[in-house]
């Protein structure tokens with residue numbers, strides 16, 4: 001039913017080519033011919049870490065869906081065990097200044113696009129979803145997760161601070177008190193814990209089950225006129241989007257300052273080593 005790449009994800013724009021990137025396809029979009037619901041699959045192996053190219057391709061895919069008036073969007077992963085490992089740490093470790101700038105601006109753009117999209121959005125979380133992966137999930141309207149995985153904003157555990165718009169998204173999802181606890185502890189919730197705290201809405205037994213549940217959620221909107229739906233959604237979400245839009249440059253400068261701090265660079269080096277050693 002879902003035809004692959006009916007909506008083609010555009011290859012990288014010219015301004016990315018100057019970094020010598022290849023235009024690999026990290027995002028697959030397939031649209032159900034009958035329902036008009038799109039499945040957007042992240043496919044950057046091994047862990048869908050969000051580098052500049054994946055972020056840009058996701059943003060392009062979501063904007064294309066908006067233009068094509070899609071009926072709903074399901075965000076998921078091609079991996080069997082990871083939804084997304086969050087931001088690609090290699091983008092922040094010993095960064096090229098122009099690229100890291102673009103990286104952050106593109107992430108801001110992706111969040112504003114996903115958080116404010118007019119179509120119903122569901123995250124089918126078929127694997128671990130820490131940090132930036134959790135942000136993507138929370139930015140959707142509904143979350144369905146498979147058992148035995150973890151999700152959360154674990155930044156404080158890494159010695160860093162989640163940006164204010166990550167925090168706002170979590171506060172809007174689970175409420176002030178639970179967000180305060182989760183953020184200060186850098187807590188990674190298991191699927192069951194995430195359900196209890198309201199970070200996810202349903203548990204699915206398999207990816208297929210998650211997609212079926214997502215389709216069902218989106219199907220409810222078939223009877224709701226789209227414009228009032230979108231306006232209601234944006235009444236709840238636009239304040240935080242506008243806040244970031246107005247403070248984009250300030251937010252970028254704060255990020256650059258942290259990333260370029262030698263202490264952060266040392267921390268990143270140790271964290272990368274620890275990720276590699278976990279395997280040994």
Ligand SMILES: CC/C=C\C/C=C\CCC/C=C/CC(=O)SCCNC(=O)CCNC(=O)[C@H](O)C(C)(C)COP(=O)(O)OP(=O)(O)OC[C@H]1O[C@@H](n2cnc3c(N)ncnc32)[C@H](O)[C@@H]1OP(=O)(O)O
Pocket residue numbers: 046047049081082084085086087088089090092128130131132133154155158160161162163255258259264268272275276278279
């Ligand atoms: C850290 C930021 C610092 C400074 C910037 C300052 C402030 C502003 C930014 C604040 C916002 C940050 C949000 C983020 O998203 S930060 C990223 C946080 N992500 C994580 O902590 C997740 C780390 N990964 C894992 O926990 C596991 O990989 C995971 C559970 C997702 C999957 O486990 P699995 O066992 O399946 O795979 P691994 O063997 O661990 O990984 C496979 C290879 O992938 C590499 N890897 C994993 N995660 C990342 C990543 N986020 N970025 C880059 N690379 C990653 C891992 O090292 C393995 O590599 P190889 O050994 O195969 O080379």
